[in-house]
Amino acid sequence: MTPPKSWLSIPEQSDFSLANIPFxxxxxxxxxxxxxxxxxxxxxxxxxxxxxxxxxxxxxxxxxxxxxxxxxxxxxxxxxxxxxxxxxxxxxxxxxxxxxxxxxxxxxxxxxxxxxxxxxxxxxxxxxLPMQIGDYTDFYAGVNHAFNAGSLFRDPANALNPNYTHLPVGYHGRASSVVISGTPVIRPSGQILLDQQNSPTTPTFAPCRALDIELEMGCFLCKSTALGTSLRINKDAETAIFGYVLMNDWSARDIQRWEYVPLGPLNGKNFATTISPWVVLPSALEPFRAKKLENKTQLLSYLKEYREDTVYDITLSVDLTIPDEDGGGDTTTITRVSSSNLLWSFPQMIAHHSAGGCAMNVGDLLGSGTISGKEAGELGSLLEMSEGGKKEIRLAGMNMRKYLLDGDTVTFRGAAGDGVGFGECTGKIYMSSSN
Missing domain, CATH: 2.30.30.230 (Fumarylacetoacetase, N-terminal domain)
Incomplete structure (x- = not known):
């Protein structure tokens, strides 16, 4: 699809043609x-x-x-x-x-x-930051990532918990830690197990040693609801969406591993979430609708959608830049995957989130969860690429990584078609103040 022509000179490869107009x-x-x-x-x-x-x-x-x-x-x-x-x-x-x-x-x-x-x-x-974010909720709608991550810690036959295909799993994040692209990311410190084999219950307070990325889409809401009411799946959930951004939900895997049972993540996920600066409207993405991944579970009526094409085919990519002594760096594209690799759509996430009467507000941010495909070059986290830190990831310039080191820069990009993109979602890792 060729973007409409403008009297203003717009580079051919620009994310921001007349076909886009994000805010x-x-x-x-x-x-x-x-x-x-x-x-x-x-x-x-x-x-x-x-x-x-x-x-x-x-x-x-x-x-x-x-x-x-x-x-x-x-x-x-x-x-x-x-x-x-x-x-x-x-x-x-x-x-x-x-x-x-x-x-x-x-x-x-x-x-x-x-x-x-x-x-x-x-x-x-x-x-x-484009919005004043009152609340931020991160979901787990990328079923390939959920399966890959579950398989690292459980038998692949039980990689997904029994509820996974029945409802969009999510947790409440920390809105105060959502930052705009380009904001430095400080390596978090927390309780970690330095020797899981010999001391599996004796933690140490130290800087994270397993700092990871999560390739996600974010969705901002434009509609508020009163406490005790809900947004319905085929009536007003989709019209509650203002627009979309790229999102990197940085994760401290070692901190997360120790703390997440039984109530879920806290310090392993609350130190930074980076988003791209321009909010792309649903109308700009309308030509790029796609079907969600098949869910064979019989859904309850409040989650059943009338149409199948309720996600988007946006090509997402992840670049990892390793610094060199001259102040430059070697960059490797470590992932390229479609955003359509979701089991749950954002309207379903909204309908489920509000189903119990939770008040939703203009500016609320919802995250998709990590988006991964099924192939090696389509993984949305280093956790998956390194198989839980068991193997090295080969990068340009003879560099190797399992997780991120200080000085590394991660850049997400997303493009739905010619002239309809999101710009960059970038963060550079800096040493923890606890070092």
Missing amino acids: GIIETKYSSRDKRAGIPIGNHVLDLKVFSEGNGFSKLSSLATEQRSVFSQPTLNEFAALGQPTHNLVREYLQEVFSESTSYPEILKENEALKKEALLPKHETKNH
Whole structure:
């Protein structure tokens, strides 16, 4: 699918063509410490606050004047709360404004003053977290990862727990640790077993020695519910989705291994979760719908979807860069996998999460869980690649890894098709303050 043409020069390989138009929160060289909404378009970013105040939305009569203040806010929560129909109208309007054959050339194409103030080179802007995140829940919907991880600790015949195919398994994460791409990741410290063979119940407090990645998709909500109500699978669960980001749910496997029984992960998972900065709307991903992996279990009615194509075919990749003495590094693409490798869709996760009456809020973040395929080059965690730390992973430059070392940089990328991508989700590992 070829993206529509724009009067603005957009590189062929850009994630941010007219077919995309994701939203984020930026700071510009003209607005230091003043966050506002923006969109990436090719190698530029449109400052939506300046664009709006310069009457850029004057031809979008369906967006009331008082609603345009949402683009001046330091998060996208107020814009998200306007709902999917408004998100799509704004996206379609901006596509028309940037179209080569735009019906509104006077808005930006021929308006040199507004263009100079509102349309900035990307390198002159800085991204911030797009949403104020009240709650963050991480699911475990990647069945291939769940099977691989379970097989490391149990008989493969019992790799999946009995409930796995009946409901989307998840746990409540730590919203305060969600950070934007590029934020340093400090190696966590915690209780670990240094000698599992001879001292299986005697932990030591030390920096994590099994620092891992988890390749995930994240979903932001645009709808709030009252306590005691729920979002239904075929009625309003899907319309509660604002958009999607890439997500790296960093994991301290040795800390996690010791602490997770019986109540699940805590310090092994709460030190950092990195997300990409631009929220890609469902309407941009509509052409890339795909079927979930088959679930042969007879689902309860509140989880049954009318349609089968409720996930997306997004090509996800993971690059691992090992630093060298010259300040550069060798980069290896260690994973390439489709995001369609999920047993549960985000609407199912939302329906299950809210089924008991849990109040959901605009800005809530849900994670898919680690996405892995069935082949060796499709694994979404080092835990799987190294078989639980038993074997070395061969990398470029004669480097080897089981888990991450200080100085390593991990970069996630995702692209659904020509011109519809997510940008980067990157984090570099730094030494623990406990070292």
